[in-house]
Amino acid sequence: MTVPQGLVSFPGVAQVLGASITLGHGISPSTAQLRFAPQPGFATEVGTLTFTWNGFEVRLPDCKVDRGNLVRNESGEVWQVSLVDRRWKWRFGHVSGRYNVRRSDATVQGTDGGSDELVVDTERTPQQLAEIYLEAMGETAFDVSPLPNDARPPVDHDYDNPAQALGELCDHLGCRVVLRLDNSVALVPVGVGGELPAAFLLEDGPSFDLPEKPDRVAVVCGPSDFQVDFPLEAVGLDAEVLSDGSSGETIKPIEQLSYRPAEGWAQVDVPNFFNLGTGETGEQAKRMQELAAKSVFRYYRIRLPVNVPGYDGAPDGRIAKLEQVLPLFEEQVSTARENGARTSLPAAVFGVWHPGLDEHANTQATLVPPAEGGEENEAKSPFYTRGFTIDAARGLVIFDEPVYANAIPDGAKVAFDAAKLVLRAKCQVRDAESLAVTRHVRERSTGNHHGTGCLVLKRDELTVTHVPQYDPSSYAGDPVDGKDPRQVTSITTNLAEINEECDRAIDRALASFERPAPRQVRAAGIVPVELDGAISSVSYQVGAAGATTTVTRNSEPAGLALGYRERRAAETSRRAAARRASLTLLPGVEDLVRRAVAGGRRAR
Incomplete structure (x- = not known):
């Protein structure tokens, strides 16, 4: 019996020797490693990375060449190139708007039961906010319906990055951003999703992913x-x-x-x-x-x-x-x-x-x-x-x-x-x-x-x-x-x-520490598997040893350099740094602001 061969293609590459990628949750792009034989004139910057096996196909459009180097060993020379999936585009763009503005009594300026409509309606549901962010990100195909829709989180955006805003919204509501195989975007509740694949299995067994769980969780509100x-x-x-x-x-x-x-x-x-x-x-x-x-x-x-x-x-x-x-x-x-x-x-x-x-x-x-x-x-x-x-x-x-x-x-x-x-x-x-x-x-x-x-x-x-x-x-x-x-x-x-x-908010935080029945399977070949709230990572690998698909449920691969929490921490840190840079006052302006605050203003 002939074992089906796994194939990988990328525009401009004549002879692919192997490739791998681990797709995961979040707004940051996943990174693929592509190995190919040296060739003159490789100049592709953006293209579709395709994995095929036995009639199955996984297409990742708009992958961008990130970096590469030439490796020499006993087998000869090989180019190793890193590609990032199309979420690299989400680092750009902006969104502005002030929504769910709260009155002093902590209710939202908007509509109260339909009969209390205000002059300026700032109320937006979480799903409406998500749509605003996704459209600002250039997305046209998305599903925000799984996002809990009861909260009214106040937001004030002034040329903020929309993907960062979407990530923060999902954090507050216990959800994740996932990029589907059909190139659409979905917002999914953590821990809710499909089962692991059962066909072509090479390995199947429990795994564990023990989160760093604190003794206490506290919500600290704004100044009273x-x-x-x-x-x-x-x-x-x-x-x-x-x-x-x-x-x-x-x-x-x-x-x-x-x-x-x-x-x-x-x-x-x-x-x-x-x-x-x-x-x-x-x-x-x-x-x-x-x-x-x-x-x-x-x-x-x-x-x-x-x-x-x-x-x-x-x-x-x-x-x-x-x-x-x-x-x-x-x-x-x-x-x-x-x-x-x-x-x-x-x-x-x-x-x-x-x-x-x-x-x-x-x-x-x-x-x-x-x-x-x-x-x-x-x-x-x-x-x-x-x-x-x-x-x-x-x-x-x-x-x-x-x-x-x-x-x-x-x-x-x-x-x-x-x-x-x-x-x-x-x-x-x-x-x-x-x-x-x-x-x-x-x-x-x-x-x-x-x-x-x-x-x-x-x-x-x-x-x-x-x-x-x-x-x-x-x-x-x-x-x-x-x-x-x-x-x-x-x-x-x-x-x-x-x-x-x-x-x-505490309930959502505690739920994020739970890992119900974490499990990992490795299957022969390229098996298309959708990410969701439970399926947290899907790895595709093609090389001389064949093709495999590794899927984790309610856990993350042990060899992953940065887990989801670490990636979110890095993303949040970058956003905070960008905000600090944007708030730097020009010489003389800081003194004017200080004097204006100290001086008070005319009471109504």
Whole structure:
């Protein structure tokens, strides 16, 4: 009986002596090794590598010559050339777009039940995202239907590589990218797929592929968002002498300013402060008046102590130093509908202040949180609706005009006093010692006890939010024994929904460590076998000893230089390096960005 001969062909090669390739999962190309007799004029760069045997054929179009060398041994001279399959093209191309943009309450801007359509629809299912990426990769034949379609992963692409984006999407959803023998692309769930071939078997037996399994898996979410009613204290600018002897300015509570009138601020000349500096030289008095006009009753700073409701890094959520909540955000966690879209409310200032109406009454007698549903534009509303700026880096609210309270509302004239104000804004909290930002962490044991560290799955798009309701009866109290006296009656949070998403991510991670019945077979000849979620590699080899096909299921070949996890790590590292290169700022730009962030911007 004549044994069928395995053949290999590649354009421009006259006499192929042998070839091999191991096809695997992922976005990186597999590499073929082609050996052929020396010949003049070999100039092919891209072509179809074809394996044939006994009527079976495996065609790999658009393989690219990567590198080669001439080998001399006792058998003579042989060219050895490396080819990469057509996934080499996936290193190129770009995709841009921002999808599944999350509101501050961690829901997606898009459609809510069909009746809540927004002006800008950013919602895309995982299968829709995959189609966007594959089309940007130049693919026309693909199957994304096996991809789980419930999640809504936020993505923000700015000329990113689409294959890298597709690989990350599949990682999040427990799937792999495979290139099929019909030249199409499929996205397949890990561990789900066909059986090993049963014909022409030379070897058949169990294998093992023991993954490096950690003791614990944790999902680390993005920085947690906290809405806080920050009490404000009136501060002002004072002159100081810097270490180099030059003049500078410092910020102090107004009761500690060097130019505070002996009798207090009640009868000062607001807004000009011309009656300051009595008894001082002309230049000194002018300097005092300038500093006061610029800052007194216009600068208000977050007053410590303050508790951050929902923060569990300290007793009662207490903040020890201002740096823990800086920089501030110019929005709240709470949202509202505006022009058909749900958006974050702007940061708001409210409290006891004198609105400047004909009567001398303040906006309210006692500091209490505004009533639910109260309008900011109501007459004598506690909300301050005139111009102000939030200096996010320093925790300051800077008003366009002096804001003060009338200390004697029923008096004949206004007695100036610091307003009792509150800034309602979003913040993120940093640890008092390390200044590491607070993130929600969902952790689970894998059952191993090898003393390993924790496998961390970063999911910055998952944000736990906290919106408190304060008890009005304790709202106006002054700090007692260094503690914020205000009590919180309830906190609205999305923690349960975030934990559900974290659990799904942990489930997928744990599933990736399982190797159900790993097995490997080697068959005579060239047997076309499709890669899928279970069939993880197919090797074809043709040489003087004949042709063989080796297939692994739920494992990888022992001699593989880089396993799938190592390949993905290398791909991710390359993408991170490319991102760092693209974010390098030009000379001078970095300083402009830093100044813009520090300066704050006009509040709405």
